Amino acid sequence: MVQYFLPTGMRYSILEERKSFYTDEFNLEKVAQWFGSLSGKVKFAVIIGRHTKIYPKKYEEDATTTIIVDEYSSLGDVRQQIIEFLPEAVYYDRNVYDPDDRITGQELAFDLDPENITCPVHGTLAEKMKRRQGLSFCELELEMVKQEAVSLCDFLSSRFSEVRTVYSGRGFHLHVLDHEAYRFSKQERQNLAAIVKKEGFHIDEWVTSGEMRLIRLPYSLNGLVSRIVLPLKNEELERFDPIHDERTLPVFLKQVTF
Numbered sequence: 001m002v003q004y005f006l007p008t009g010m011r012y013s014i015l016e017e018r019k020s021f022y023t024d025e026f027n028l029e030k031v032a033q034w035f036g037s038l039s040g041k042v043k044f045a046v047i048i049g050r051h052t053k054i055y056p057k058k059y060e061e062d063a064t065t066t067i068i069v070d071e072y073s074s075l076g077d078v079r080q081q082i083i084e085f086l087p088e089a090v091y092y093d094r095n096v097y098d099p100d101d102r103i104t105g106q107e108l109a110f111d112l113d114p115e116n117i118t119c120p121v122h123g124t125l126a127e128k129m130k131r132r133q134g135l136s137f138c139e140l141e142l143e144m145v146k147q148e149a150v151s152l153c154d155f156l157s158s159r160f161s162e163v164r165t166v167y168s169g170r171g172f173h174l175h176v177l178d179h180e181a182y183r184f185s186k187q188e189r190q191n192l193a194a195i196v197k198k199e200g201f202h203i204d205e206w207v208t209s210g211e212m213r214l215i216r217l218p219y220s221l222n223g224l225v226s227r228i229v230l231p232l233k234n235e236e237l238e239r240f241d242p243i244h245d246e247r248t249l250p251v252f253l254k255q256v257t258f
């Protein structure tokens, strides 16, 4: 198994930790608030053990697949299904569906990941991939990607009225919740992604263009780094400490010293 290098204190979560997090800590009220302005049913998705190779034995065959969770009665029911799978990652589908399951729009989002940053120590993504360290990242890369998030937030805020920033546990996501952005065509999304890349931002174009429609669920556990996915106030982003901020630490990490 390839072990990735991560900043100090970050590590995979084991099954018991995922279970205690989703049983005792996962904040459904805050999840509900996140989707507050959205009408229509949200589809969720889980990946049990694609990167960590940590999964309940009975789900061995499904460990690397993306499992859609779209049949549920309440968020409490979603929580129960998550506790059943004990996934390394939980996502939601940015597509908006009408009651007949037709897509009526898609939330516009931007994904900034630290591995895409060229690091003075670890080099380019290609160099990291060559060492099979494509998912590794260091504190310097995390700081650099945070600065990109600050700039991208400014850039987007000059064009849209409702931009939200989320710390994903590895990098940062910027969500645009303006109604007009939900209705953008694929071409408009691709054009915007190209503009943003040209401005020098290391975004994942698949996310912005919409081909990758899943995005990490705020307040879920990122099981690759044992951090809680945390929405931030845009004005606090600059001084946010992604490695030590208490709000991102699950209880199981607070109980040990490192």
Ligand SMILES: [Zn+2]
Pocket: 119, 120, 121, 122, 123, 137, 138, 139, 140, 141
């Ligand atoms: Zn580095």
